[in-house]
Amino acid sequence: MLSAGLPQGTVPKLERPGPLRERVYEALLELITIRALRPGQHLVESELAGHLGVSRQPVREALQRLNTEGWVDLRPAQGAFVHEPTEEEADQLLTVRTLLEAEAARLAAANAGTAGISALEELCAKGESAVADGDVDLVVATNAAFHAKVMELAGNVVLAELAGQVDRRVRWYYTPVARQRGIQSWIEHRELIAAIAARDEARATEVMRAHTEHTRKTYHEREAL
Amino acid sequence: MLSAGLPQGTVPKLERPGPLRERVYEALLELITIRALRPGQHLVESELAGHLGVSRQPVREALQRLNTEGWVDLRPAQGAFVHEPTEEEADQLLTVRTLLEAEAARLAAANAGTAGISALEELCAKGESAVADGDVDLVVATNAAFHAKVMELAGNVVLAELAGQVDRRVRWYYTPVARQRGIQSWIEHRELIAAIAARDEARATEVMRAHTEHTRKTYHEREAL
DNA sequence: GCTCGGTAAACTGTAGACAAAAGCCAATCC
DNA sequence: GGATTGGCTTTTGTCTACAGTTTACCGAGC
Known part of the structure:
Protein backbone atom coordinates (compact mmCIF):
# COMPACT_ATOMS: atom_id res chain seq x y z
CA MET A 1 0.00 0.00 0.00
CA LEU A 2 2.14 2.82 -1.24
CA SER A 3 -0.77 5.21 -1.57
CA ALA A 4 -1.42 5.05 2.16
CA GLY A 5 1.71 7.08 2.76
CA LEU A 6 0.81 9.83 0.32
CA PRO A 7 -0.95 12.94 1.47
CA GLN A 8 -4.37 13.00 -0.15
CA GLY A 9 -4.65 16.66 -0.99
CA THR A 10 -1.38 17.29 -2.79
CA VAL A 11 -2.13 15.09 -5.80
CA PRO A 12 -5.79 15.84 -6.39
CA LYS A 13 -6.33 14.15 -9.70
CA LEU A 14 -3.43 14.98 -11.98
CA GLU A 15 -5.52 17.52 -13.82
CA ARG A 16 -6.03 16.27 -17.31
CA PRO A 17 -7.69 18.12 -20.17
CA GLY A 18 -10.71 15.88 -20.11
CA PRO A 19 -12.85 14.96 -23.10
CA LEU A 20 -13.23 17.66 -25.68
CA ARG A 21 -17.00 17.32 -25.69
CA GLU A 22 -17.08 18.36 -22.06
CA ARG A 23 -15.19 21.53 -22.71
CA VAL A 24 -17.23 22.29 -25.81
CA TYR A 25 -20.39 21.67 -23.79
CA GLU A 26 -19.35 24.09 -21.09
CA ALA A 27 -18.20 26.67 -23.60
CA LEU A 28 -21.51 26.57 -25.44
CA LEU A 29 -23.48 26.64 -22.21
CA GLU A 30 -21.55 29.68 -21.14
CA LEU A 31 -22.18 31.37 -24.48
CA ILE A 32 -25.88 30.67 -24.17
CA THR A 33 -26.24 31.84 -20.59
CA ILE A 34 -24.43 35.11 -21.20
CA ARG A 35 -26.60 35.54 -24.28
CA ALA A 36 -23.76 35.62 -26.78
CA LEU A 37 -25.88 33.01 -28.52
CA ARG A 38 -29.40 34.39 -28.58
CA PRO A 39 -32.63 32.39 -28.25
CA GLY A 40 -33.86 31.17 -31.61
CA GLN A 41 -30.46 31.49 -33.20
CA HIS A 42 -29.44 28.78 -35.63
CA LEU A 43 -26.29 27.03 -34.46
CA VAL A 44 -24.28 25.76 -37.40
CA GLU A 45 -22.05 22.90 -36.44
CA SER A 46 -19.17 23.67 -38.74
CA GLU A 47 -19.23 27.29 -37.67
CA LEU A 48 -18.99 26.46 -34.00
CA ALA A 49 -16.37 23.83 -34.70
CA GLY A 50 -14.22 26.30 -36.57
CA HIS A 51 -14.69 28.95 -33.94
CA LEU A 52 -13.66 26.61 -31.14
CA GLY A 53 -10.84 25.03 -33.09
CA VAL A 54 -12.18 21.48 -32.99
CA SER A 55 -13.87 19.12 -35.38
CA ARG A 56 -17.62 18.81 -35.81
CA GLN A 57 -17.89 15.63 -33.81
CA PRO A 58 -17.34 17.03 -30.31
CA VAL A 59 -19.65 19.89 -31.20
CA ARG A 60 -22.35 17.45 -32.19
CA GLU A 61 -22.02 15.53 -28.95
CA ALA A 62 -22.18 18.72 -26.94
CA LEU A 63 -25.30 19.79 -28.82
CA GLN A 64 -26.85 16.40 -28.10
CA ARG A 65 -26.41 16.93 -24.42
CA LEU A 66 -27.62 20.51 -24.53
CA ASN A 67 -30.67 19.21 -26.31
CA THR A 68 -31.61 16.65 -23.68
CA GLU A 69 -31.15 19.29 -21.00
CA GLY A 70 -33.43 21.71 -22.78
CA TRP A 71 -30.97 24.40 -23.80
CA VAL A 72 -31.24 23.89 -27.54
CA ASP A 73 -33.89 22.38 -29.77
CA LEU A 74 -32.53 19.84 -32.22
CA ARG A 75 -34.77 19.79 -35.26
CA PRO A 76 -34.07 16.76 -37.44
CA ALA A 77 -32.27 17.45 -40.70
CA GLN A 78 -32.30 21.12 -39.85
CA GLY A 79 -29.91 21.61 -37.02
CA ALA A 80 -29.72 23.10 -33.56
CA PHE A 81 -31.50 26.22 -32.40
CA VAL A 82 -31.09 27.93 -29.07
CA HIS A 83 -34.23 27.25 -27.10
CA GLU A 84 -36.76 30.09 -26.93
CA PRO A 85 -38.39 30.18 -23.52
CA THR A 86 -42.04 31.11 -23.48
CA MET B 1 -54.04 25.48 -52.36
CA LEU B 2 -53.91 21.96 -53.65
CA SER B 3 -53.43 20.46 -50.23
CA ALA B 4 -56.82 21.75 -49.13
CA GLY B 5 -58.46 19.14 -51.32
CA LEU B 6 -56.56 16.24 -49.82
CA PRO B 7 -58.03 14.25 -46.98
CA GLN B 8 -55.97 14.93 -43.89
CA GLY B 9 -55.98 11.55 -42.28
CA THR B 10 -54.85 9.35 -45.13
CA VAL B 11 -51.37 10.86 -45.37
CA PRO B 12 -50.53 11.31 -41.70
CA LYS B 13 -46.86 12.11 -41.89
CA LEU B 14 -45.35 9.83 -44.50
CA GLU B 15 -43.76 7.83 -41.78
CA ARG B 16 -40.11 8.59 -42.07
CA PRO B 17 -37.32 6.58 -40.56
CA GLY B 18 -36.28 9.46 -38.38
CA PRO B 19 -32.73 10.04 -37.19
CA LEU B 20 -30.82 6.86 -36.60
CA ARG B 21 -29.65 8.05 -33.19
CA GLU B 22 -33.26 8.14 -32.02
CA ARG B 23 -33.90 4.58 -32.98
CA VAL B 24 -30.61 3.43 -31.54
CA TYR B 25 -31.43 5.29 -28.34
CA GLU B 26 -34.80 3.63 -28.01
CA ALA B 27 -33.39 0.25 -28.88
CA LEU B 28 -30.69 0.51 -26.23
CA LEU B 29 -33.12 1.85 -23.65
CA GLU B 30 -35.38 -1.09 -24.32
CA LEU B 31 -32.49 -3.52 -24.00
CA ILE B 32 -31.52 -1.95 -20.68
CA THR B 33 -35.01 -1.90 -19.20
CA ILE B 34 -35.72 -5.52 -20.08
CA ARG B 35 -32.31 -6.36 -18.61
CA ALA B 36 -30.87 -7.79 -21.79
CA LEU B 37 -28.03 -5.43 -20.96
CA ARG B 38 -27.25 -5.93 -17.29
CA PRO B 39 -26.16 -3.28 -14.81
CA GLY B 40 -22.40 -2.86 -14.77
CA GLN B 41 -21.99 -4.39 -18.19
CA HIS B 42 -19.42 -2.82 -20.48
CA LEU B 43 -21.02 -1.53 -23.65
CA VAL B 44 -18.57 -1.65 -26.52
CA GLU B 45 -19.48 0.80 -29.24
CA SER B 46 -18.35 -1.26 -32.21
CA GLU B 47 -20.14 -4.29 -30.83
CA LEU B 48 -23.45 -2.48 -30.48
CA ALA B 49 -22.95 -0.85 -33.86
CA GLY B 50 -22.41 -4.18 -35.55
CA HIS B 51 -25.32 -5.75 -33.75
CA LEU B 52 -27.68 -2.98 -34.78
CA GLY B 53 -26.34 -2.70 -38.30
CA VAL B 54 -25.20 0.91 -38.05
CA SER B 55 -21.94 2.74 -37.65
CA ARG B 56 -20.39 3.76 -34.35
CA GLN B 57 -21.45 7.37 -34.62
CA PRO B 58 -25.17 7.01 -33.98
CA VAL B 59 -24.34 4.61 -31.17
CA ARG B 60 -22.09 7.18 -29.58
CA GLU B 61 -24.76 9.85 -29.74
CA ALA B 62 -27.31 7.52 -28.23
CA LEU B 63 -24.90 6.65 -25.41
CA GLN B 64 -24.33 10.34 -24.79
CA ARG B 65 -28.01 10.86 -24.25
CA LEU B 66 -28.37 7.75 -22.11
CA ASN B 67 -25.51 9.11 -20.03
CA THR B 68 -27.10 12.48 -19.32
CA GLU B 69 -30.32 10.74 -18.39
CA GLY B 70 -28.56 8.46 -15.95
CA TRP B 71 -28.95 5.12 -17.68
CA VAL B 72 -25.28 4.54 -18.41
CA ASP B 73 -22.07 5.84 -16.89
CA LEU B 74 -19.59 7.15 -19.42
CA ARG B 75 -16.10 6.76 -18.02
CA PRO B 76 -13.54 8.75 -20.01
CA ALA B 77 -11.27 6.73 -22.28
CA GLN B 78 -12.91 3.59 -20.98
CA GLY B 79 -16.36 3.52 -22.42
CA ALA B 80 -19.95 3.13 -21.40
CA PHE B 81 -21.22 0.97 -18.57
CA VAL B 82 -24.83 0.28 -17.71
CA HIS B 83 -25.57 2.19 -14.55
CA GLU B 84 -25.64 0.17 -11.34
CA PRO B 85 -28.32 1.47 -9.03
CA THR B 86 -27.46 1.43 -5.35
C1' DG C 1 6.77 -17.99 -6.08
C1' DC C 2 5.97 -13.28 -6.50
C1' DT C 3 6.67 -8.86 -8.44
C1' DC C 4 8.01 -5.77 -11.91
C1' DG C 5 8.59 -4.26 -16.65
C1' DG C 6 7.54 -4.44 -21.44
C1' DT C 7 4.82 -5.44 -25.21
C1' DA C 8 0.57 -6.03 -27.70
C1' DA C 9 -4.26 -5.79 -28.36
C1' DA C 10 -8.55 -3.41 -27.90
C1' DC C 11 -11.21 0.43 -27.35
C1' DT C 12 -12.19 5.14 -27.26
C1' DG C 13 -11.58 10.01 -28.95
C1' DT C 14 -11.12 12.83 -32.87
C1' DA C 15 -10.80 14.12 -37.57
C1' DG C 16 -11.97 14.15 -42.34
C1' DA C 17 -14.98 12.72 -46.34
C1' DC C 18 -19.15 11.58 -48.71
C1' DA C 19 -24.15 11.30 -49.55
C1' DA C 20 -28.84 12.91 -48.64
C1' DA C 21 -32.11 16.30 -47.32
C1' DA C 22 -33.80 21.00 -46.76
C1' DG C 23 -33.95 25.82 -47.99
C1' DC C 24 -33.34 29.47 -51.41
C1' DC C 25 -33.28 31.84 -55.60
C1' DA C 26 -34.01 32.50 -60.22
C1' DA C 27 -36.08 31.35 -64.54
C1' DT C 28 -40.33 29.93 -66.67
C1' DC C 29 -45.07 29.25 -67.62
C1' DC C 30 -49.93 30.37 -67.00
C1' DG D 1 -48.06 39.79 -62.50
C1' DG D 2 -48.09 35.77 -59.66
C1' DA D 3 -47.31 31.12 -58.79
C1' DT D 4 -44.52 27.13 -59.72
C1' DT D 5 -40.83 24.36 -60.85
C1' DG D 6 -36.15 23.48 -61.52
C1' DG D 7 -31.49 23.61 -60.09
C1' DC D 8 -28.02 25.29 -56.76
C1' DT D 9 -26.11 26.01 -52.19
C1' DT D 10 -25.85 25.04 -47.53
C1' DT D 11 -26.12 22.01 -43.74
C1' DT D 12 -26.95 17.87 -41.56
C1' DG D 13 -26.52 12.68 -41.08
C1' DT D 14 -23.58 8.91 -41.58
C1' DC D 15 -19.51 6.31 -42.51
C1' DT D 16 -14.49 5.27 -42.59
C1' DA D 17 -9.89 6.05 -41.04
C1' DC D 18 -6.28 7.27 -37.74
C1' DA D 19 -4.10 8.52 -33.35
C1' DG D 20 -3.93 8.30 -28.25
C1' DT D 21 -4.80 5.74 -24.05
C1' DT D 22 -5.89 2.22 -21.25
C1' DT D 23 -5.89 -2.58 -20.02
C1' DA D 24 -4.36 -7.17 -20.04
C1' DC D 25 -1.09 -10.58 -20.76
C1' DC D 26 3.40 -12.65 -20.75
C1' DG D 27 8.13 -13.14 -19.71
C1' DA D 28 12.25 -11.92 -16.98
C1' DG D 29 14.37 -10.99 -12.69
C1' DC D 30 14.66 -11.01 -7.59
Missing part, protein backbone atom coordinates in the same frame (compact mmCIF):
# COMPACT_ATOMS: atom_id res chain seq x y z
CA GLU A 87 -43.80 32.87 -20.65
CA GLU A 88 -45.70 29.72 -19.82
CA GLU A 89 -42.61 27.57 -19.75
CA ALA A 90 -40.74 30.01 -17.54
CA ASP A 91 -43.58 29.93 -15.09
CA GLN A 92 -43.77 26.15 -15.10
CA LEU A 93 -40.05 25.91 -14.61
CA LEU A 94 -40.25 28.16 -11.62
CA THR A 95 -43.04 26.05 -10.19
CA VAL A 96 -40.83 23.01 -10.44
CA ARG A 97 -37.92 24.85 -8.90
CA THR A 98 -40.05 25.91 -5.98
CA LEU A 99 -41.02 22.30 -5.47
CA LEU A 100 -37.49 20.95 -5.59
CA GLU A 101 -35.96 23.66 -3.45
CA ALA A 102 -38.67 23.40 -0.83
CA GLU A 103 -38.09 19.67 -0.53
CA ALA A 104 -34.36 20.27 -0.28
CA ALA A 105 -34.96 22.72 2.56
CA ARG A 106 -37.07 20.14 4.35
CA LEU A 107 -34.43 17.44 4.00
CA ALA A 108 -31.72 19.87 5.03
CA ALA A 109 -33.66 20.66 8.17
CA ALA A 110 -33.91 16.95 8.87
CA ASN A 111 -30.28 16.08 8.19
CA ALA A 112 -28.02 19.09 8.61
CA GLY A 113 -25.37 19.10 11.30
CA THR A 114 -23.76 22.04 13.02
CA ALA A 115 -20.94 22.15 10.47
CA GLY A 116 -23.39 22.54 7.64
CA ILE A 117 -25.33 25.25 9.39
CA SER A 118 -22.24 27.32 10.07
CA ALA A 119 -21.27 26.92 6.42
CA LEU A 120 -24.62 28.38 5.47
CA GLU A 121 -24.16 31.28 7.84
CA GLU A 122 -20.78 31.94 6.34
CA LEU A 123 -22.21 32.09 2.84
CA CYS A 124 -25.01 34.29 4.06
CA ALA A 125 -22.55 36.76 5.58
CA LYS A 126 -20.55 36.77 2.37
CA GLY A 127 -23.69 37.49 0.37
CA GLU A 128 -24.77 40.30 2.64
CA SER A 129 -21.41 42.02 2.45
CA ALA A 130 -21.47 41.62 -1.34
CA VAL A 131 -24.84 43.36 -1.38
CA ALA A 132 -23.41 46.13 0.77
CA ASP A 133 -20.49 46.52 -1.63
CA GLY A 134 -22.78 46.56 -4.64
CA ASP A 135 -20.84 43.70 -6.24
CA VAL A 136 -23.71 42.30 -8.27
CA ASP A 137 -21.84 39.40 -9.83
CA LEU A 138 -20.63 38.21 -6.46
CA VAL A 139 -24.14 38.48 -5.08
CA VAL A 140 -25.48 36.25 -7.83
CA ALA A 141 -22.66 33.74 -7.45
CA THR A 142 -23.01 33.58 -3.68
CA ASN A 143 -26.75 33.15 -4.00
CA ALA A 144 -26.18 30.15 -6.24
CA ALA A 145 -23.63 28.78 -3.80
CA PHE A 146 -26.04 29.16 -0.92
CA HIS A 147 -28.78 27.22 -2.65
CA ALA A 148 -26.28 24.60 -3.73
CA LYS A 149 -25.16 24.21 -0.13
CA VAL A 150 -28.72 23.71 1.06
CA MET A 151 -29.10 21.09 -1.63
CA GLU A 152 -25.90 19.39 -0.51
CA LEU A 153 -27.08 19.29 3.09
CA ALA A 154 -30.29 17.65 1.93
CA GLY A 155 -28.16 14.65 0.99
CA ASN A 156 -30.25 13.53 -1.94
CA VAL A 157 -28.04 13.19 -5.00
CA VAL A 158 -30.86 12.60 -7.45
CA LEU A 159 -32.72 15.63 -6.21
CA ALA A 160 -29.55 17.70 -6.40
CA GLU A 161 -28.93 16.73 -9.99
CA LEU A 162 -32.41 17.66 -11.11
CA ALA A 163 -32.41 20.86 -9.16
CA GLY A 164 -29.04 21.77 -10.59
CA GLN A 165 -30.36 21.63 -14.13
CA VAL A 166 -33.58 23.43 -13.30
CA ASP A 167 -31.80 26.12 -11.32
CA ARG A 168 -29.38 26.92 -14.09
CA ARG A 169 -32.20 27.34 -16.57
CA VAL A 170 -34.14 29.46 -14.12
CA ARG A 171 -31.13 31.65 -13.70
CA TRP A 172 -30.94 31.98 -17.48
CA TYR A 173 -34.55 33.10 -17.80
CA TYR A 174 -34.50 35.36 -14.78
CA THR A 175 -31.07 36.90 -14.93
CA PRO A 176 -32.36 40.48 -14.88
CA VAL A 177 -34.61 39.65 -11.94
CA ALA A 178 -31.84 38.16 -9.86
CA ARG A 179 -29.95 41.42 -10.09
CA GLN A 180 -32.89 43.33 -8.67
CA ARG A 181 -33.74 41.24 -5.66
CA GLY A 182 -30.89 42.55 -3.58
CA ILE A 183 -30.98 42.56 0.19
CA GLN A 184 -34.46 41.18 0.76
CA SER A 185 -33.34 37.82 -0.57
CA TRP A 186 -30.70 37.50 2.13
CA ILE A 187 -33.07 38.31 4.93
CA GLU A 188 -35.10 35.33 3.78
CA HIS A 189 -31.95 33.24 3.71
CA ARG A 190 -31.41 34.05 7.37
CA GLU A 191 -34.91 32.85 8.17
CA LEU A 192 -34.21 29.63 6.31
CA ILE A 193 -31.05 29.00 8.30
CA ALA A 194 -32.95 29.54 11.52
CA ALA A 195 -35.59 27.01 10.48
CA ILE A 196 -32.97 24.46 9.48
CA ALA A 197 -31.02 24.95 12.69
CA ALA A 198 -34.23 24.43 14.65
CA ARG A 199 -34.82 21.21 12.67
CA ASP A 200 -38.24 22.56 11.81
CA GLU A 201 -38.97 20.78 8.54
CA ALA A 202 -42.35 22.35 7.94
CA ARG A 203 -41.10 25.87 8.50
CA ALA A 204 -38.01 25.33 6.35
CA THR A 205 -40.25 24.13 3.54
CA GLU A 206 -42.51 27.11 3.86
CA VAL A 207 -39.72 29.67 4.04
CA MET A 208 -38.06 28.28 0.95
CA ARG A 209 -41.37 28.14 -0.88
CA ALA A 210 -42.07 31.77 -0.06
CA HIS A 211 -38.53 32.66 -1.05
CA THR A 212 -38.76 31.22 -4.57
CA GLU A 213 -42.28 32.52 -4.98
CA HIS A 214 -40.97 36.02 -4.36
CA THR A 215 -38.68 35.55 -7.33
CA ARG A 216 -41.67 34.77 -9.51
CA LYS A 217 -43.57 37.79 -8.25
CA THR A 218 -40.61 40.03 -8.95
CA TYR A 219 -40.51 38.58 -12.44
CA HIS A 220 -44.10 39.39 -13.19
CA GLU A 221 -43.72 42.89 -11.84
CA ARG A 222 -40.77 43.35 -14.14
CA GLU A 223 -43.06 42.72 -17.11
CA ALA A 224 -44.95 45.86 -16.21
CA LEU A 225 -41.86 47.96 -16.77
CA GLU B 87 -29.95 1.03 -2.56
CA GLU B 88 -29.46 4.61 -1.54
CA GLU B 89 -29.97 5.96 -5.02
CA ALA B 90 -33.11 3.93 -5.54
CA ASP B 91 -34.53 5.35 -2.36
CA GLN B 92 -33.63 8.90 -3.30
CA LEU B 93 -35.13 8.44 -6.73
CA LEU B 94 -38.35 7.27 -5.20
CA THR B 95 -38.38 10.27 -2.91
CA VAL B 96 -38.15 12.55 -5.91
CA ARG B 97 -40.83 10.62 -7.73
CA THR B 98 -43.14 10.97 -4.77
CA LEU B 99 -42.54 14.69 -4.80
CA LEU B 100 -43.18 15.12 -8.52
CA GLU B 101 -46.20 12.87 -8.65
CA ALA B 102 -47.79 14.49 -5.63
CA GLU B 103 -47.41 17.91 -7.18
CA ALA B 104 -48.87 16.58 -10.42
CA ALA B 105 -51.86 15.27 -8.51
CA ARG B 106 -52.36 18.65 -6.88
CA LEU B 107 -52.22 20.47 -10.21
CA ALA B 108 -54.50 17.91 -11.79
CA ALA B 109 -57.03 18.51 -9.05
CA ALA B 110 -56.80 22.21 -9.75
CA ASN B 111 -57.05 22.01 -13.52
CA ALA B 112 -58.75 18.81 -14.65
CA GLY B 113 -62.04 18.98 -16.52
CA THR B 114 -64.76 16.39 -16.76
CA ALA B 115 -63.23 14.94 -19.92
CA GLY B 116 -59.96 14.30 -18.17
CA ILE B 117 -61.63 12.72 -15.17
CA SER B 118 -63.60 10.30 -17.29
CA ALA B 119 -60.41 9.41 -19.13
CA LEU B 120 -58.85 8.53 -15.78
CA GLU B 121 -61.84 6.40 -14.84
CA GLU B 122 -61.57 4.59 -18.13
CA LEU B 123 -57.92 3.78 -17.54
CA CYS B 124 -58.72 2.70 -14.02
CA ALA B 125 -61.39 0.30 -15.24
CA LYS B 126 -59.00 -1.09 -17.81
CA GLY B 127 -56.37 -1.63 -15.15
CA GLU B 128 -58.77 -3.36 -12.80
CA SER B 129 -59.94 -5.76 -15.46
CA ALA B 130 -56.33 -6.47 -16.36
CA VAL B 131 -55.68 -7.33 -12.73
CA ALA B 132 -58.69 -9.63 -12.76
CA ASP B 133 -57.42 -11.35 -15.90
CA GLY B 134 -53.96 -11.72 -14.45
CA ASP B 135 -52.42 -9.96 -17.45
CA VAL B 136 -49.38 -8.58 -15.64
CA ASP B 137 -47.85 -6.77 -18.58
CA LEU B 138 -51.08 -4.96 -19.31
CA VAL B 139 -51.38 -4.00 -15.65
CA VAL B 140 -47.94 -2.43 -15.68
CA ALA B 141 -48.59 -0.63 -18.97
CA THR B 142 -51.96 0.69 -17.82
CA ASN B 143 -50.46 1.84 -14.56
CA ALA B 144 -47.89 3.87 -16.47
CA ALA B 145 -50.61 5.26 -18.70
CA PHE B 146 -52.66 6.27 -15.68
CA HIS B 147 -49.83 8.20 -14.11
CA ALA B 148 -48.99 9.77 -17.45
CA LYS B 149 -52.58 10.92 -17.79
CA VAL B 150 -52.53 12.52 -14.36
CA MET B 151 -49.35 14.28 -15.38
CA GLU B 152 -50.97 15.46 -18.59
CA LEU B 153 -53.94 16.85 -16.70
CA ALA B 154 -51.56 18.77 -14.47
CA GLY B 155 -50.67 20.81 -17.55
CA ASN B 156 -47.07 21.49 -16.59
CA VAL B 157 -44.81 20.42 -19.43
CA VAL B 158 -41.57 20.89 -17.53
CA LEU B 159 -42.83 18.83 -14.64
CA ALA B 160 -44.04 16.16 -17.05
CA GLU B 161 -40.68 15.87 -18.72
CA LEU B 162 -38.82 15.47 -15.45
CA ALA B 163 -41.33 13.03 -14.08
CA GLY B 164 -41.19 11.02 -17.28
CA GLN B 165 -37.49 10.42 -16.87
CA VAL B 166 -37.71 9.70 -13.18
CA ASP B 167 -40.66 7.38 -13.59
CA ARG B 168 -38.98 5.29 -16.23
CA ARG B 169 -35.96 4.80 -14.05
CA VAL B 170 -38.12 3.97 -11.07
CA ARG B 171 -39.90 1.37 -13.13
CA TRP B 172 -36.52 -0.07 -14.07
CA TYR B 173 -35.40 -0.39 -10.46
CA TYR B 174 -38.70 -1.63 -9.13
CA THR B 175 -39.93 -3.88 -11.90
CA PRO B 176 -40.34 -6.88 -9.63
CA VAL B 177 -42.21 -4.76 -7.12
CA ALA B 178 -44.67 -3.41 -9.64
CA ARG B 179 -45.69 -6.93 -10.48
CA GLN B 180 -46.54 -7.63 -6.88
CA ARG B 181 -48.64 -4.64 -6.01
CA GLY B 182 -51.71 -5.89 -7.84
CA ILE B 183 -55.18 -4.77 -6.89
CA GLN B 184 -54.37 -2.53 -3.94
CA SER B 185 -52.75 -0.05 -6.28
CA TRP B 186 -55.96 0.44 -8.22
CA ILE B 187 -58.05 1.04 -5.14
CA GLU B 188 -55.73 3.92 -4.40
CA HIS B 189 -56.13 5.13 -7.96
CA ARG B 190 -59.86 5.31 -7.40
CA GLU B 191 -59.32 7.44 -4.31
CA LEU B 192 -57.10 9.73 -6.32
CA ILE B 193 -59.74 10.18 -9.00
CA ALA B 194 -62.30 11.04 -6.35
CA ALA B 195 -60.00 13.68 -4.88
CA ILE B 196 -59.29 15.19 -8.29
CA ALA B 197 -62.95 15.21 -9.23
CA ALA B 198 -63.72 17.00 -5.95
CA ARG B 199 -61.01 19.54 -6.80
CA ASP B 200 -59.50 18.80 -3.41
CA GLU B 201 -55.86 19.68 -3.99
CA ALA B 202 -54.64 18.81 -0.52
CA ARG B 203 -56.30 15.42 -0.54
CA ALA B 204 -55.08 14.61 -4.05
CA THR B 205 -51.54 15.43 -2.97
CA GLU B 206 -51.83 13.26 0.09
CA VAL B 207 -53.37 10.30 -1.70
CA MET B 208 -50.68 10.32 -4.36
CA ARG B 209 -47.99 10.67 -1.73
CA ALA B 210 -49.32 7.68 0.17
CA HIS B 211 -49.64 5.77 -3.07
CA THR B 212 -46.01 6.14 -4.08
CA GLU B 213 -44.86 5.61 -0.52
CA HIS B 214 -46.60 2.24 -0.57
CA THR B 215 -44.41 1.30 -3.49
CA ARG B 216 -41.33 2.05 -1.45
CA LYS B 217 -42.58 0.03 1.50
CA THR B 218 -43.30 -2.92 -0.75
CA TYR B 219 -39.78 -2.60 -2.08
CA HIS B 220 -38.18 -2.75 1.33
CA GLU B 221 -40.30 -5.70 2.33
CA ARG B 222 -39.12 -7.47 -0.79
CA GLU B 223 -35.58 -7.24 0.50
CA ALA B 224 -36.53 -9.45 3.38
CA LEU B 225 -37.39 -12.28 1.01
